[in-house]
Amino acid sequence: MSRVLSAALTEHAGHSVTIAGWVHRRRRLKSVSFLIVRDRAGLAQVVVHEGELPPEESVVEVTATVVASPQAPGGVELVEPEITVLSEPAQAPPFDLFRPAVPAALPTVLDHAPVALRHPALRAVLEISGASVSGFRATLDGAGFTEIHTPKLVASATESGANVFPVDYFGRTAYLAQSPQFFKQMMVGVFERVYEVGPVFRAEPHDTARHLAQYTSLDVELGFVRDHRDVMAVLREVLSGMVESVRHRGHAVGLPHVPQEIPALHFTEAKALTGDDGEPDLSPAQERALSEWALREHGSEFVFVTGYPMVKRPFYTHPDPDRPGYSNGFDLLFRGMELVTGGQRLHRYADYLAALDERGEPVEPYEGYLSAFAHGMPPHGGFAIGLERWVSRLADLPNVRQAALFPRDLHRLSP
Amino acid sequence: MSRVLSAALTEHAGHSVTIAGWVHRRRRLKSVSFLIVRDRAGLAQVVVHEGELPPEESVVEVTATVVASPQAPGGVELVEPEITVLSEPAQAPPFDLFRPAVPAALPTVLDHAPVALRHPALRAVLEISGASVSGFRATLDGAGFTEIHTPKLVASATESGANVFPVDYFGRTAYLAQSPQFFKQMMVGVFERVYEVGPVFRAEPHDTARHLAQYTSLDVELGFVRDHRDVMAVLREVLSGMVESVRHRGHAVGLPHVPQEIPALHFTEAKALTGDDGEPDLSPAQERALSEWALREHGSEFVFVTGYPMVKRPFYTHPDPDRPGYSNGFDLLFRGMELVTGGQRLHRYADYLAALDERGEPVEPYEGYLSAFAHGMPPHGGFAIGLERWVSRLADLPNVRQAALFPRDLHRLSP
Structure with missing residues (x-):
């Protein structure tokens, strides 16, 4: 039967x-x-x-x-x-899986994850994660994007230099990729519009509630944009698709409304609004204040901050042609926390050479990456969403580890 | 405009x-x-x-x-x-991108991948790859599977012991996961039916046309199966979905017909048919001969070989209850090559302890994995498809590197 x-x-x-x-x-x-x-x-x-x-x-x-x-x-x-x-089970569960609220602290849950995740409330978090990814892909598939799978082993620790995991690669040192940034940009030259869902690795030495050594990055990059605003428009569609996918699978808890037009502030306005301390970045307290402002003034749980100072953004960031010192880079804040970083990138080979030179960086480690720009690249930009961070905000989880399947951090490498 | x-x-x-x-x-x-x-x-x-x-x-x-x-x-x-x-391009392309056939040898293509992949014929291979993954997911989404994202950093080199990449993980040694095998099995206890599309890593010291140091594995695992035949039925649906997805996106080149019932031979029959050499495995020549047999006798480009000897399968393999020494494990051959490995797994805790003991392996490194079985697991099984191998067979590419985006191997770690 x-x-x-x-x-x-x-x-x-x-x-x-x-x-x-x-x-x-x-x-x-x-x-x-x-x-x-x-x-x-x-x-x-x-x-x-x-x-x-x-x-x-x-x-x-x-x-x-x-x-x-x-x-x-x-x-x-x-x-x-x-x-x-x-x-038949050989052992009793570490805690009652049938209690409506999980009757165990986070370390117990993580230590016993293979059985703890059977608890319906913990399982639901992973279902929300899966539904989010499904909505992400469906939105982009419908908009002419191609899915790619890029190398996680790279020859040099280029993008930030710090916080990378070295790998013994057939006797020489390789590194785990911190992001598919360079690969997705190169692939704009092939497919114009690409996305990747995959693991990224950060040798993050701080033991905080918002950092993981491995997390799932939802990466997008698209060519033939006017500037960062076209990228923000795609991000808005993606977020809407992710929320609808979660709602469609019956997880309606705390789902945000994604406004047609997400409120956006220039970095200088954001600073003026939250007390300008002269710093070229926003503090966590300022991010929270901006989220409160957006909710109060625009009824939106999302808010864009655009035009971050060039000095705080990576070398491939496109400057704002009209405001020296400021960039066409943006962050998206959601419920008081930075959820997405994105922006327009440089697209001219000469601009890359100048940007690296200005930062005193050698050209050699970037050779493959730069070759894409040497052969003609359109204006382009993109963004990356941290999946676990998204899910933890959606499900109101205080620790990002609660949104990860078998999280990895400074102390944890199992189960 | x-x-x-x-x-x-x-x-x-x-x-x-x-x-x-x-x-x-x-x-x-x-x-x-x-x-x-x-x-x-x-x-x-x-x-x-x-x-x-x-x-x-x-x-x-x-x-x-x-x-x-x-x-x-x-x-x-x-x-x-x-x-x-x-x-404007700063350099001329390494070869003419407009010639119908790629006018360059594989090393040139790989060295110049960021621009070479713009060639329509090379781009098409990656489109076939993307379409295949899309069909894989759509089939499983429609059959009640949940998508998961598992750790790529693990504490011990358990599954095979060899061919793993060591990682300097905050001062101790971690390893890159060779497969999500243990994780997907554990998640059967949570979701019953799971799949993952993600990178796996093999420190493969051989420089062959069919091995990569990183490839994309399409992994499936499902619970409440009768035996391996239920797993093979899901695999058949998945393959059909992958082929249809590629066809739907207009890549009709060399697409196989997936028969309603893929022909299946027991390992002993396969040996008898191709000359029994007493070896507990099939040689590449025997795999080719079996593919020819299936095409000739059944008009099928796919053929299952079931019941591989236990001695050649991993410790978690479920034995055939009716034939001592043989397993409920299978391979799927496609166009002369092993494309998929799968089978039924052990599901009882005591069976795992006995299997490890019999192979003289300690229990400790498997602690988290075994805990899932200690807490009650259904009969289950699954399989893994190597994406690049699938695409290389579909598009008739002699080297699996031609089906990978920026392949990684013994000698190649860039671009």
């Missing part, structure tokens, strides 16, 4: 079906017991009148009759069951 | 439009010249009567009138153009 998922049981009322899943909970009352079975679609209640109940996390197959029961989850329950145990 | 793509020009016959792209080729005739402009959608022919023609790979914007012209590519050409150069 083929298996029926818990969420589909109502369609089978009055009939005998087979379900399969994990024993989520046993509830023994005076004259009857309930076995709650968990599968990938939800929970099913099985009414048991006699015999032993298999312990929590046993894998079972249950053949029984579906009957309507207004009190049961989903409005149906299974009666007169024949229960087959497919697999 | 908003930009029109080359492929959409026929819809604008009689009107003035603006296109943008790269100068693909200049053709000077006696009384007229043609400028062929390449964009992400194809080529457009511009008729030029006077003035200098910008060199190949210049980035241009052309405003002109669309007129029907049966001889022109796409049946239209652009006349009375106003040409704006957005970006």
Whole structure:
């Protein structure tokens, strides 16, 4: 007999079906017991009148009759069951997986992730993550973008110089890529519009709630833009697609409205609004104040800050042609935190040579990258969204580790 | 004026439009010249009567009138153009990008990949790759699978012990993951059905046409299977979805038919058919002979070999309960080469302990992985498809490097 998922049981009322899943909970009352079975679609209640109940996390197959029961989850329950145990647990779970709130602290959850993630609330976070990525891709697929998979092993630690992981690569030193930045720009010359969903690596020596040693970066780059505003328009569409995809899969918790026009402030305006301290960057407190301002004045949980000072942006950043010292780079703040960094890039070979020279950087490590610009590149720009950071803001998780599958950090390299 | 793509020009016959792209080729005739402009959608022919023609790979914007012209590519050409150069190349391409066949050997192509990949034939290979991944995902999304992103940094070199890249991880040694095998199995306990598209790393010391140091692995794992045959059925659907996706995007070259029932041979039958040499594995010559057999006898370019000897499969492989010494593991051969490895896995904790013990392996490095089985896991199995190998077979490329974006191998770590 083929298996029926818990969420589909109502369609089978009055009939005998087979379900399969994990024993989520046993509830023994005076004259009857309930076995709650968990599968990938939800929970099913099985009414048991006699015999032993298999312990929590046993894998079972249950053949029984579906009957309507207004009190049961989903409005149906299974009666007169024949229960087959497919697999018995050798150990009890580290905490009760059936409690509505996770009854364990974060270190316990992370140490026991292979079983802890079975908790419906923790599983839901990863479902939100998957739905977000699906919405990201669908939006870009619909806009003529091509998906790419770029090398994660690179010959030199170019982009920032610091915080890279060295790899013993057949006897010489390679580095784990900190971002697909150079590759996605080069591929604009091939496909005009590209995206990548992939791991990036940061040897981040700080133990904070917002940094991971590996995270999933959602990278976009597009050519033939007027300036950074065309990039921001694509980002707006992508965010909208991600939110709709999460909503479509039934995770409506705390989803933001993505306004048609996300409010945008120039860096100098942002500074004036939050107290100009002369720093060429925004402090976390200023980011929070700007998010509050956008919500108050524009009803938006998103706010763009454009025109960051050139001195704080990477060498490939396109300057604002009208405001010396300022760039066509932007950040997107979401719920008080920087979520996305992006901007227009330089596209002329001579501009790259000048930018590297100005920063006192040699040309040789960038040879392959620069060759793309030597052969004609259009005005272009792009952005990167940190997936775990996005999910942690969406699901209101205080620590980005709660949005990652088996997070890696300064201290954690397993499970 | 908003930009029109080359492929959409026929819809604008009689009107003035603006296109943008790269100068693909200049053709000077006696009384007229043609400028062929390449964009992400194809080529457009511009008729030029006077003035200098910008060199190949210049980035241009052309405003002109669309007129029907049966001889022109796409049946239209652009006349009375106003040409704006957005970006000038600083160097000539390493070879002519407009020749129908790539006029360069593989090392030249790889050394100059950032510009070489602009050649339509090379770009098409990467488009086939993207379309394949899209079909892979769509098939699994439609079958209740959840996409995951697993760690690429792991604490021990468990799965094979050899061919791993060591990483300096905050002063201790980590390793680049050779596959998401353990993670995807653990996640069966959470989502039942999962997939991942991501990089895997093999410190492959051999310089062959079929090995890469990094490749893209399409990984699938599903629970509640009867045995490996349920896994093979999902693989068949996935392959069909991949082929249809490539066909849908217009790449019909050499696409195989995926039969409703892919022919399958037991390992012992495969050996008997190709000359039993007593070896517990198939030689490349035997794989080719089996592919020829399947094509001849069943008209299929795919053939399954099931029941590989346990001794040649990893410790987590489920044995065939009816044939001691043989496994529920399979390979899928495609056009003479192993394309997919998969099978049913052990699912009981005690079986894992016994399997490790039998191979003389310690339990400690597997602690996190084993904990999933200690807490109840269903019968499950899965498979992995090497994306570059798939694309190289589809597009009939003799070297897998031709199907990779910026390949990494024993000697190559750039561009």
